[in-house]
Amino acid sequence: MASIYFGGSRSLAPSSSLLRAVVGAVVASGQSVHVGCQRGADSQVIAWALHLGAHSSLVVFAVAAAWQACPRQVQLAQFSEARVVLGAGGQSAPMPARYLLRSIAAFQGCSAAVFFSPGPGSLAVAREAINAGISVFAFGTPHSGSPAPVPSSIGFWVESSFQGSPCWQWQPTVTQPSLF
Secondary structure: OOEEEEEEOOOOOOOOHHHHHHHHHHHHOOOEEEEOOOOOHHHHHHHHHHHOOOHHHEEEEOOOOOHHHOOHHHHHHHHOOOEEEOOOOOOOOOHHHHHHHHHHHHHOOOOEEEEEOOOHHHHHHHHHHHHOOOEEEEEOOOOOOOOOOOOOOOEEEEEEEEOOEEEEEEEEOOOOOOOO
């Protein structure tokens, strides 16, 4: 079964109809959903996947090492028999690094990484996905234009679509190696 990684802004507006449409299309296509453990986009992806009955194809990656320390939406996913990977960011790195490491663990084996209103943290994850050869898509807010460039990545955003919804796709620029 193919897998899609979802992430995005921690302050994504509640009940994003675009998020529901995209996650719903992925679930309907039989692909599994990989997602992190934060509020905002992560929380909405978890809630919508559970609402759609996609318990067996939902994989939640949590930084917490014990389910009791997880946010409510992660506990709900576990109680609903979705797969929850605890301690996905490791325990030795500083907390901001753990979230990046958790996201890297979450997108391993995925065919695409999809972000909703990506900010600096999401764009750092997008950089790592690009480096891993994963296609990266982003949905912004209406009339917001393309997202900020992906840091430390050579390329640009192009208009695209994902699961039938218009979005942006990162297009890496291929550079020619120097001969001298």
